[in-house]
Amino acid sequence: MQLTEESQKILQSNPYKKELQEVVDYTAHLLEDKQIYPTDLQWTILINHLSEMVIREKEKRAILEVDPAMFSEVSEEAMLISQLVVKKVGELPKDEIYVLSIHFESAKQNEEEAK
Numbered sequence: 174m175q176l177t178e179e180s181q182k183i184l185q186s187n188p189y190k191k192e193l194q195e196v197v198d199y200t201a202h203l204l205e206d207k208q209i210y211p212t213d214l215q216w217t218i219l220i221n222h223l224s225e226m227v228i229r230e231k232e233k234r235a236i237l238e239v240d241p242a243m244f245s246e247v248s249e250e251a252m253l254i255s256q257l258v259v260k261k262v263g264e265l266p267k268d269e270i271y272v273l274s275i276h277f278e279s280a281k282q283n284e285e286e287a288k
Contacts, residue, residue: 174201180217187224189231196223199261203254204280211280219276223258226273230263236272244271251277 176184187193197220204211211219229235244252255274259265 174216175213176220177213177217180213180220183217183220183224187227189227192231193224193227196227196258196262200254200258203257204277207250207254208284209254209277209280210283211276212283215276215280215283219280222273222276223262226259226262226265226269229269230265233264235266236268238266239268239271241271244274247271247274247278248281251275251281 184190184193184197200219200223251274252270254277255270258273259269262269
């Protein structure tokens, strides 16, 4: 994965650079294993989200609650990847899994649209 300049800026500006880099590398590995290839823009948006997640975990903050029913059409695969990434980040509310899963579901669509 080649990071865009914008993605690199996000990584460098995070106060928890080391932790964020570990989460980004872990996520890239999971996606590679599942043969899911986000576009550069999708990576940038995902890295921004991961950056905010790391900050929330370190500073013990939480996102607003979400209705799980809104995510009923997200695939099991995207949900599983999201669960693994959230677990890697640390102690975050379950709501993070649902919101993060959208990034993986969106990236999965790239492959389906290419067929």
